[in-house]
Amino acid sequence: MSRATVPVTLEVNGETWDLEVEPRWSLAEVVRSRCGLTGTHLGCEQGICGSCTVLVDGDPVRSCLIYAVQCRDSRITTIEGLAAGGDIADLMEAFSIHHGLQCGFCTPGFLVLASAVLERDPSISDGDLEEALSSNLCRCTGYYSIIKAVRSVRDQTSAC
Ligand code: FES
Ligand code: FES
Incomplete structure (x- = not known):
């Protein structure tokens, strides 16, 4: 049966x-399957x-939670x-x-999130950085290394 x-x-x-x-397609589904941008990964879909x-x-957004049609006027x-x-x-x-x-x-999700976090606050505190990054999950549990990596970029940027 074809859908509208x-x-x-x-x-x-x-x-x-x-x-x-x-109308029911998420932004994630559309960027992956229609735009061919498969760097956006689908894990939990919830x-x-x-x-x-x-x-x-x-702004960082979970693209599995937003409909593509809601993004008409967005970048x-x-x-x-x-x-x-x-x-x-x-x-x-x-x-x-x-x-x-x-x-x-x-990794793509963490990189997108980290770029937005550092863009918003280039000298973000360690505590706030950890809290911001805690919104994403790593099944390989490499959290310490991820935090260390983002911290190092913050330190380079805020030292300039
Ligand atoms: S796939 Fe969107 S939050 Fe997990
Ligand atoms: S899920 Fe994070 S590196 Fe494997």
Whole structure:
């Protein structure tokens, strides 16, 4: 049985996408299956793990919890957009140096989240940083290394 679709125009990573989507489709499903941006990972699909984090108008959002049709007038940035723009080069390097990833499944979500957290508060305190990053889950439990990596970027940035 075919389901009704509606037209939606999304701005993803600065590119305009004219799409036909079912109203029930999440933003995560659409960026992955329709835009081919599979760096946004789907883990729990119920708002817990944060693996699907993208930026919507600059704010980190769990894209499994928001419908694509709700993002009509918004600017969406995925991990691919951040990486291509060079915005997270320092975070990516720090994750590598400090072993902030193991299987890598949670990594895009953590990078998107960390970039937004540091953008909002470049000299964020250790406690606030840990609290902000605690919203995402890592099944490989590499939390200490992730925190260390993000802290090192904060320290470089705030020292400038
Ligand atoms: S897949 Fe969206 S929060 Fe887990
Ligand atoms: S590195 Fe494997 S889930 Fe985080």
